[in-house]
Amino acid sequence: MKRRLLAVLGFGAGILAGSVVLRRSFGKRRDRVEVYFDDGSMISYVDGSPEADSLLQPARDALRAARQTSRQQ
Amino acid sequence: MDVQQALADLTEISSQIEAAVLFDADGSVQGSTLPDEAAAGALADGAARLLERADASRSDGTTVTQVEAALADGCVFVVREGERLIAATSVANPTVGLVFYDLKSCLRDSAPEPDAEKPKAKRPRKKAADDEA
Numbered sequence A: 001m002k003r004r005l006l007a008v009l010g011f012g013a014g015i016l017a018g019s020v021v022l023r024r025s026f027g028k029r030r031d032r033v034e035v036y037f038d039d040g041s042m043i044s045y046v047d048g049s050p051e052a053d054s055l056l057q058p059a060r061d062a063l064r065a066a067r068q069t070s071r072q073q
Numbered sequence B: 001m002d003v004q005q006a007l008a009d010l011t012e013i014s015s016q017i018e019a020a021v022l023f024d025a026d027g028s029v030q031g032s033t034l035p036d037e038a039a040a041g042a043l044a045d046g047a048a049r050l051l052e053r054a055d056a057s058r059s060d061g062t063t064v065t066q067v068e069a070a071l072a073d074g075c076v077f078v079v080r081e082g083e084r085l086i087a088a089t090s091v092a093n094p095t096v097g098l099v100f101y102d103l104k105s106c107l108r109d110s111a112p113e114p115d116a117e118k119p120k121a122k123r124p125r126k127k128a129a130d131d132e133a
Helices: A002-026 A050-072 B002-012 B036-058 B097-108 B126-132
Strands: A032-037 A042-046 B017-024 B029-032 B066-070 B074-081 B083-092
Touching: A032 A050, A032 B036, A042 A050, A050 B017, A050 B036, A050 B066, A050 B074, A050 B083, B002 B017, B002 B029, B002 B097, B017 B036, B017 B097, B029 B036, B036 B066, B036 B074, B036 B083, B066 B097, B074 B097, B083 B097
Parallel strands: none
Antiparallel strands: A032 A042, A032 B066, B017 B029, B017 B083, B066 B074, B074 B083
């Protein structure tokens, strides 16, 4: 009985540890920009591409500007 | 509805939106939830540059209507309707569709009244004109 309980606990701990490792490895979301057009189409640019780099910089500037004032309040 | 009132309603309705600014295509700020004018201008400037670069990403004549930039610590949204634009910042991982809906509603609510509601010019009364003759 005790061995069985230990086995179940070990199995559960293993699954938990595995999910943490997987999340840390693959779960990190990358910065991205989604652009919607008047014809209904959408393009998504993920951080690392040349288009995303030029779009993410003004977005970061905008977020910084808004947050700086919020923190001063 | 007044621009400031529409923005106040926006931040009251949407808890995910942290700050918002309404501005024109020429960059002039119409109103903002930020207390600092310089910060409102900087937010509008960043949003305008984001939209300008997004416009340049395609050369087939289509126009960008809305942009979402998802960053690690928050998001930036820009919505355009004609010559009027709204930019907003939100917490990370917001409900994107809801934020866009609220921003569009704010843009429409704060739109200037149509010309049809202007008082009509009074026509001279015919009788008075006849009396003078």
